Amino acid sequence: MSKVRMTTAVPVLSVVAAGALLAGCSGSVSVGKSEPKVSADKLATTVSEQLAAQTGRPKPHITCPEDLTGKVGSSTRCKLTADDGSTLGVTVTVTSVKGSKVNFDIKADDKASPAAN
Template identity: 65%
Template sequence: MTMARLSAATWSLSAIAAGVLLVGCSASVNVGESEKKLSAEKLSGIVAEKLAATTGQPKPNITCPEDLVAKVGNTTRCKLTADDGSTLGVSVKVSSVDGDQINFDIKADDTASPAAN
């Protein structure tokens, strides 16, 4: 029975990864004049919203470890954690900066990592 639950969670993560890879996902955010970065907390929320909108799945649990600095080419790695504890890496890369607006691309990894025992 545990196996079925794990498979369903893994399937959900795979569906998210496939949806993001097939459709592509990007976002843009305005930041204040004095701050040319997007906080890790705000980035986590935006990535979760974009993944949910792109895949048609519920908003996932996303954590990003650091702020995203507004410089083209900068990247960070966020983590999507499923209810069963399995995880999926998500890359975020700044594609352009226009004044206070940061545009970035979001790409989920192809495969999930199983939950730690």
């Protein structure tokens, strides 16, 4: 499985998504709060946008069930749902925090789950 590293700056959030199957990557978040936190909706939207930009394909449907807290070791599980209904789990884990910048890794599961019938 390949690993892609890339950092993208966005006013509130920077997230990176890797190739077509989200093999693995790193990203960062900059926020002005005392304890940085990335909302679940913003995280999902940005992962989707970055994946589309990386692959040149339409934005995939990404959902994240909770906010990502800017504390080393904190993580959340997101889900990518493909057009055929199959899903791929994605784990986002905070690796470091420097001031208002939160660095994290994104790692996709090795196998997708088939679409529900």
